[in-house]
Amino acid sequence: MKILYCRVGWMESYKGSATEGPQAGGKYNQENIGYEVYNYLGYEGEYYGFVEPGVNNTIHVERLCGDKKAELAEDVLIIWVAKKSSGGQYIVGWYRNAMVYRTLQDVPIEAMSIRKSKKHNVYNIYSKNVYLLGLNDRKFLIKGMGHSNIWYGNSEIDCQVLEYIQDYEKQYNNRIGKLEEKLSDITGGEREAIVKIRINQDKFRDSLIKKYNGKCCLCGVDYLSMLVASHIKPWVKSDKYEKLDIENGLLLCPNHDKLFDSGLISFDSKGKIMISSKLDKNNQIFLNVNNDYEIKMTDENASYIKYHRDNIFVE
Known part of the structure; x- marks a missing residue:
């Protein structure tokens, strides 16, 4: 499975709160730009996420898909990571089956209609299958990522992360399943x-x-x-x-x-x-x-x- 670790500013909801700006996450957030503030504001089940890509606003998607000419990589597991004020970088959520774009894309007009801030109009990661952890559930410490906003991981940490999110999703899906199990007829x-x-x-x-x-x-x-x-x-x-x-x-x-x-x-x-x-x-x-x-x-x-x-x- 292709995994990409994306460091963003620390927030509770990532839905564009006027009272909460992203904390840490890179130099660009010092001016409170924080395009990731809408990473979990979905439109009709579609989510347009952002990670600060760094030099030339480019993500090296060839490292995910193997094609140097590709403009996007598909079916990627995105692990969103943010730094707590008390220190340490923790998993705050993830996108499954995501598309990762080499360059920034324009958020569709329909999705922009529910965004209060019209300046937050670009994305580089897209998914229909997302999970966001509550503050009390953000306990998985990511080591080895350093100060980069984008990290391609390693086999040891990848295995630990996959086991963690599979356990979480199993519990999450079981909760939904219990709510629906008697509703089939x-x-x-x-x-x-x-x-x-x-x-x-x-x-x-x-x-x-x-x-x-x-x-x-x-x-x-x-x-x-x-x-x-x-x-x-x-x-x-x-x-x-x-x-x-x-x-x-x-x-x-x-x-x-x-x-x-x-x-x-x-x-x-x-x-x-x-x-x-x-x-x-x-x-x-x-x-x-x-x-x-x-x-x-x-x-x-x-x-x-x-x-x-x-x-x-x-x-």
């Missing part, structure tokens, strides 16, 4: 309802409870056993990474969860509630829908909210 609304019930016992819900301090993020209801871990972009439409991405979730009371899933409410780009014309004034009162309601929007969840607004919301 169920379709439509029933399927989504059962997924949601099962997610309520999953780490996904626990993370949302922590994020929103155990309260409905819209109305503040804090009856914990009644709160629902609601996917913004529906489970059945999400790729493997998005299914368990905490930024693809809202913690909602049952009323607001059902309204949100049905597209009767959504949120604008600032987090202010949008109410469907299908929901009359009386039902707005009965269902506790208030024109003043809003949620806290972040750069990390903005693309998911936009998806819901464009594809689920009923005007």
Whole structure:
């Protein structure tokens, strides 16, 4: 298997946060350029990653594919590495089956539409199969990479890394599998309802409870056993990474969860509630829908909210 180690700045989400810039990662990040800030902001399941290539903005793809004239190498395992503030370079995530380009490419217009910063418009690594580790899971120390942003590894470290990520992916896929194992004969609304019930016992819900301090993020209801871990972009439409991405979730009371899933409410780009014309004034009162309601929007969840607004919301 072809492996490429790519050193980037240290971030939590790599989704273009306005409150978090990349730390370390090379001299170019001293000016907070950090094109890798969008490495995990996918568009329709496609991810456009960046690593600072160095001299002439070129990656020597011939070392991956054996062809000196090639402009890209395919089916590469990308290991994203970043330096902790406390020292040491650790794996923060990876792209499987990636394409690595010799030179910088322009991010497609469609993918740029969800990027707040329009200057971050180039990439050199592409994949549909991505994994990002949470802060507490970034424990694999990479030794031997030195100060280079690109490293081609060696057999000893490659074997250790492959064993590590295979174990991680097995556990990750098992979690998703358990959520789906009883759904093979169920379709439509029933399927989504059962997924949601099962997610309520999953780490996904626990993370949302922590994020929103155990309260409905819209109305503040804090009856914990009644709160629902609601996917913004529906489970059945999400790729493997998005299914368990905490930024693809809202913690909602049952009323607001059902309204949100049905597209009767959504949120604008600032987090202010949008109410469907299908929901009359009386039902707005009965269902506790208030024109003043809003949620806290972040750069990390903005693309998911936009998806819901464009594809689920009923005007």
